[in-house]
Amino acid sequence: MKLECVHCGQTRNWQQFIIKCPCGGRLEVKQDVTGLDGEKLKGIFRERLGERMSVYASGVWRYKELIFPELPEDRIVTKYEGNTGLYAPETIRKSLGIRGLYFKAQSENPSGSFKDNGMTVAVSHGRHLGYTRFACSSTGNTSASLAMYAAMGESSSYVFVPESGISQNKVLQTLAYGARVIRFDGTYDDGIAFLERHAKDLGLYVCNSINPFRIAGQKSIIYEAAQYLNWELPDWIVVPGGALSNVTAIGKGIEDLWTLGMIPKRPRIALVQAEGASPFHKMMAAGAEELRPEPQPQTVASALNIGNPPSWKAARRVLEFCRGVTCSVTDEEILASKQIIDRSGIGCEPASAASLAGLRKLMAEKVIDKEETALCILTGNLLKDTQVLSGMMEHERMVRSDLTVKGTERWL
Numbered sequence: 001m002k003l004e005c006v007h008c009g010q011t012r013n014w015q016q017f018i019i020k021c022p023c024g025g026r027l028e029v030k031q032d033v034t035g036l037d038g039e040k041l042k043g044i045f046r047e048r049l050g051e052r053m054s055v056y057a058s059g060v061w062r063y064k065e066l067i068f069p070e071l072p073e074d075r076i077v078t079k080y081e082g083n084t085g086l087y088a089p090e091t092i093r094k095s096l097g098i099r100g101l102y103f104k105a106q107s108e109n110p111s112g113s114f115k116d117n118g119m120t121v122a123v124s125h126g127r128h129l130g131y132t133r134f135a136c137s138s139t140g141n142t143s144a145s146l147a148m149y150a151a152m153g154e155s156s157s158y159v160f161v162p163e164s165g166i167s168q169n170k171v172l173q174t175l176a177y178g179a180r181v182i183r184f185d186g187t188y189d190d191g192i193a194f195l196e197r198h199a200k201d202l203g204l205y206v207c208n209s210i211n212p213f214r215i216a217g218q219k220s221i222i223y224e225a226a227q228y229l230n231w232e233l234p235d236w237i238v239v240p241g242g243a244l245s246n247v248t249a250i251g252k253g254i255e256d257l258w259t260l261g262m263i264p265k266r267p268r269i270a271l272v273q274a275e276g277a278s279p280f281h282k283m284m285a286a287g288a289e290e291l292r293p294e295p296q297p298q299t300v301a302s303a304l305n306i307g308n309p310p311s312w313k314a315a316r317r318v319l320e321f322c323r324g325v326t327c328s329v330t331d332e333e334i335l336a337s338k339q340i341i342d343r344s345g346i347g348c349e350p351a352s353a354a355s356l357a358g359l360r361k362l363m364a365e366k367v368i369d370k371e372e373t374a375l376c377i378l379t380g381n382l383l384k385d386t387q388v389l390s391g392m393m394e395h396e397r398m399v400r401s402d403l404t405v406k407g408t409e410r411w412l
């Protein structure tokens, strides 16, 4: 494994970690998987499904050969992340009229979001290099995940969180794990710019998705979905997008599985952004060469409130590979889809519901055909954002009883 600059192509080994190439380009993990035997790997991964207390019981480290083969096992900080549910909600499928529908609930991760799939790898790598101070800019999920793994790894975490427009629950969760929370006026993008400039001088190991080990870990989401589906993925993978780490990771994961002959066909990716924070979709729809950052992103799905997605170049490349499409959805569409997912019993935070909202839109536009099948990635837990939840609650569902049979049966 090596690190390669997406801009100038310069390579370095994974021990010589820096957050940005001296030329200003982002770094990617490059791992040559061509020497591996796909069928043999399937056997190894199947056997590990029965593991309990070893690192291979993790739904990320089960796929270590495809994620970070060089890292010594005893350096791994894990909370047995991954191993999340794959659901086929029949009522929603029927109402959409689609042939097959799955939800992969990364919301069931230990800190409640898909960030754990990548964070276990970033924190393990940082600790292996000798770092004890970890940092991120965050709208709340990355910070909660980082704070949890830093605590598990007996290290410190320092998280930069915008003063407004984020979920209070996520900040409380981050504080509870023992992080130092540093508030600032600005957006996630401003926090990233600060860390890119100053983290090295401050001795901080950055755990945002500009860290390529995060992306490497998040590839496991699609490996796990493929394994659960007996190595046959649906026609479409539908992913909500903010910083664009997840779409990048899922695309890279598909590329690995395809290169190794582990899946018979390459699924397409549909990337869904919230309308008020959709610079990537706008660029793709316009066929533009460069992304124009959105200085004041605005959406009810606070996790998607990102105007300058760091991974846009890599995301564009993987979408090309997967014949991907993009779309944007309104806050109303997000909340309507969230209610559908919540009432199915699976539940999710608003950002995750962008996936179902996008699927509905792309079906209405006939981009996705009802004879096809789709897998929506649910990225964060229902309880992550109770502010939005209480705003949405239909209070007529909450009633009073005087605890007599007469006073109760009228509600049944």
Ligand SMILES: Cc1ncc(COP(=O)(O)O)c(C=O)c1O
Pocket (backbone or CB within 6 Å): 113, 141, 142, 209, 240, 241, 242, 243, 244, 245, 246, 247, 303, 304, 349, 351, 352, 379, 380
């Ligand atoms: C719950 C949730 N969903 C979706 C996203 C978007 O993912 P990405 O930033 O990797 O595009 C995020 C954070 O970025 C998130 O926290």
Ligand SMILES: N[C@@H](CCOP(=O)(O)O)C(=O)O
Pocket (backbone or CB within 6 Å): 115, 137, 138, 139, 140, 141, 142, 143, 188, 207, 208, 209, 210, 242, 243, 244, 245, 302, 303, 304, 306
């Ligand atoms: N929603 C994210 C913002 C993107 O963070 P990153 O981990 O991709 O850098 C958050 O939870 O902070």
